[in-house]
Amino acid sequence: MLTALARDLAAPLAANGSFLIKPGVGLMVWTLLVFGLTMVLLSKLAFPRISAALERRQKAIEESIDTAERTRAEAEQILAEYRQRLQEARAQADEIIQRARQTAEVQEREAKERGQEIVAEASQRAQREIEAATKRALEELRNEVADLTITATEKVTRKALDPEDQKRLVEEALREMDFSGLSSGASNN
């Protein structure tokens, strides 16, 4: 059916359509003129402008890329410098800390030694003061004992003692009394 249909349709086309494949000189000339005019107009007014615009954009893109690359290089350089400085700063900080630590240790040691010295000195001074106080107290006690001894002896004997007797009595009484415990107890305190 399709073949028959094609034959039916092709027959009139072949019979009456010879003008379809017959070139016309007039139309060819018109085509040439119109095409030529189009080419002139496009090559004068359209193509150069489009080309120039595209070149401008290309240039702008290249410049942008160059700028971006330059900026990136600068940024990398700045970053490298920053890193170097940071490293230096860290090294300096470490050095400062180390130095401070050493100084602190020295100062601590010195302070400790000085403290020990002060404590020792204070202790010695206290010892001396205690000893002096003890000595004074013993002296006072001795005197008191002597007075009491004399007084007691006078009361017992109902007579006044001459200075030689007083001296002998006191010395005997004091000899019999042991003050070493007081003295050692005071020094221990």
Add this chain to the structure above:
Amino acid sequence: MNATETGGLPPRPAPEEARIPAPHPTDDPAPKSSVKRKLLIALGVYLAGLIALIAIYGFKGHRNELFKPQNEFKLESWVDLGIFSINKAVLYLFIAAALTCVTMIYIARRMQQRPNKVQAAVEALFRLMHDNITASAMDERMAAKWFPFIGTLFLFILFSNLVGYIPLPTNTENEINVFGLQIPSFSLYAATANLSVPLVLALTVFVSYTVEGIRAKGPIGYLKGLIPGGVQGGMAVPIFFLEVLSNLMRILSLTIRLFANILAGHLIILFMAGALAVILGSAWLGWFTLPFGIILFAFEVGLVAALQAFIFATLTAIYLGGAVAKDH
């Protein structure tokens, strides 16, 4: 809910489920089924129309001997200037040339650093013409020289082909009466569907590359260059004549490729869009072939028009590049 209804208390917040927004119409899988439903409706209408036309007018039609589809391409003289008479083809040439120039110049004058969609499309077209078609077939200096010719060829053929798919009131053989005014009926026609247009363009290409070849190598050198490298002795003579013939055949191949593709495209659209039904007198056939006509129309507009322009321009660039190449 007002204060009275709530007993003077502030209104309670709406329940959680009430505050959830309703699903958007585009969120559900409705579009797929919607497209399917539309397609089914279209198919139903198509089949119903087919059945109705067969029922009303019958299956077998009466052959129409008067209608001749080829007459759609017949050129009637509108303004008599002898052989330079203005006819439909000349009008289409003018329209194509005017559209080419206006479009390109308009866009060229409004080129911006940040292009819009139209400018981007034109730039892509320009790069295609310049980089892909012209510069790929010849050196930079020659490309700069011949780009206007090749670019114009591409655009001129492209616009001529595309204008041919716009129905215009140019069929003076069949006029329609609109409120007493006789106006030509609408038809599809393309200047490139007329043999003369592709032929003269092909001849221009032939002359161009021959002249360029002779200019580059001299007449004898150009003729000698037609013989492929490595062919010597007695074989050179027949090969030379074959190459000359091949060169002349380029005119025919360029012409017929463009002419036949566009003419065939128009004819098949014409047949599918109703001419077949008119010839065979079957109303249902027109309804039956209409979808195929629409598909073919889209195919011709979307692919064939640009492809033929691209092939013509590319072959022109190749012939020009080949004409000056050392080893032709």
